[in-house]
Amino acid sequence: MNPTIADVAQKAGVSITTVSRVINNNYPVSQKTRKKVEEAIKELDFIPNYMAQGLMKKPSHTIGVLIVSVTNPYFSEIVEGIDQYTKRHGYILFLCQSEDRVEVEQRYIKELIQRQVDGIIVVDGSKENSQNGFFEKISSKVPFVIINGYHEEVRCNFVISDQEKGVEEALRYLIELGHKDIAFIRGKEYHSYDIKEKVYKKILKESNLPYNSEFIWTVPIASSMNTILCTELLVEKYLLNRKKPTAIFACNDLMAKGALNAAHKLNIKVPEQLSIIGHDNIYISEISEPPLTTIDLEMKQIGKVAGELLLDLINKDKEGIYKKVLIPHLIKRSSCTSLL
Amino acid sequence: MNPTIADVAQKAGVSITTVSRVINNNYPVSQKTRKKVEEAIKELDFIPNYMAQGLMKKPSHTIGVLIVSVTNPYFSEIVEGIDQYTKRHGYILFLCQSEDRVEVEQRYIKELIQRQVDGIIVVDGSKENSQNGFFEKISSKVPFVIINGYHEEVRCNFVISDQEKGVEEALRYLIELGHKDIAFIRGKEYHSYDIKEKVYKKILKESNLPYNSEFIWTVPIASSMNTILCTELLVEKYLLNRKKPTAIFACNDLMAKGALNAAHKLNIKVPEQLSIIGHDNIYISEISEPPLTTIDLEMKQIGKVAGELLLDLINKDKEGIYKKVLIPHLIKRSSCTSLL
């Protein structure tokens, strides 16, 4: 058993109140007494019990972060952004992985509240929990910020990137380069893919390019690291059996990398014979061969902004509902070429 | 403010004890009473205060995990392994990033104890804190497991991979393939690099191959994601200015990927003109072009084994000091070729 404040008090020959005062350094204590207490603390190797402290003191200086999976760089980079900002302010993180399951998401959030976190950040919160009112309900109980994820009509704090803008920029770039046959790789069942596909159709129309449903390629697995392999298989098949595009837009870099691998396998030169553009700018896009042109979501920055907003909410520096929108930008690397 | 157990008791017209009993489901409560209480809980949206619960109940069902950085797949894969195992047993994780700083490591570990974690896992704990007795001291206060990191003469629980075996296997493979000029890429100041270099020299000697210090390439940055870029620069320079090896052994896959990129840049074909072998088997090695031959450390498995050991320690199913050693194995992919 760890020693308690009473042990320290006894050893130092003072009251527990005094010990508490030197621990928290919030009331005057004479030099002599302080020294005695500090020595007792050192000797006993006393570490105050946070649970007991937390019972009276309000803030726990703890934040809950809920993601799908740490091994996916998209999430880990956001976590790093959150952590770097919040740790400077003395917060520590509970890390929860939902594995993309709606009930797990709910279970974790309740557990976080039970554990008295000062606030919660959910990355890519599920559409279900957005729409069924769960997230809104949570918002009323604890400072709560959602990063990306579904947000139409949902009265929660959001930090999101303007996906439409990003996809638009990518597609216009491809079209400027002279591409007309642009395949679109997406995952299934996620709102963000639906949005992107809508933009895809819109841009084609605006550019007077025909829409061909054969160019919509849907990958069954889209957020774990298996996405790469899975996309590779799919793209290989389509590149062989369907009408060949001159360019591919992929809804995330994992898929883009999978497409790139497929091209390599089929001996299709990128970008000479096939241009590929990704989305997110996880570091994988940077270290690919060739480095992938992509849309930079600035995940670390998103994490930082979300952390900042959450702490402001916690400290009541901010009230009301916030929606912070970051504008993503195209990063031109070497996976796209001009047809003109 | 969240409602308390007293609010629930009042609303349900019972004593707080009864409420506690239905929450914990550990004493008989009549169907009728239970129903009343459950309704009150639902209506008030009551979530018990973990801090107050924790004051009496012993285990917090919380584990502290200390790593260098989440964005490095080596760490995130281990974290995933730990989490997958421990979450099944009802544990939640504090995630702490030391950013490779010895004092931060100490600060976090103390904070974790203060927060009443049931146990701590440190990944790649610093040599300093191993040698100065800090880790041993912590071991006496709380169930404590170190993954990899320095472990000679340190009386702590360890889950480690047998690095010597792995490096040996890699090097022998290269030598069997007919390589005589093998460059060795390492980081600086880490015990694990020293071990690997020792094995490198030993194997050369055993194989009657000359040792050439020009083939020891030391990368200044070796554990953040910048390693790749940094190695790329270094290898490019050495490939141009030093005696050219026919094969490269890299102490981790990040370096191996950097070497691969450098080769690409210089138009050196891998594996035809240069064989590269990595270490760790993070997924980057798998998705490289060509896929990298590497030593599989099975990080996820390491995480699982560490989680298992820690829970056994927590539940007193195990006593004493454990050192679990996993044997890494060579994974042959496509980045090495025979010279014979």
Added chain:
DNA sequence: TTGAAAGCGCTAACAT
């Protein structure tokens, strides 16, 4: 500057 005592929200004997 210090100490006594109440109480944070809950659990766990002990009664009934």
Added chain:
DNA sequence: ATGTTAGCGCTTTCAA
């Protein structure tokens, strides 16, 4: 089956 009461380890009035 349910309630009363004494803490868990600490912070914080209040008094001295």
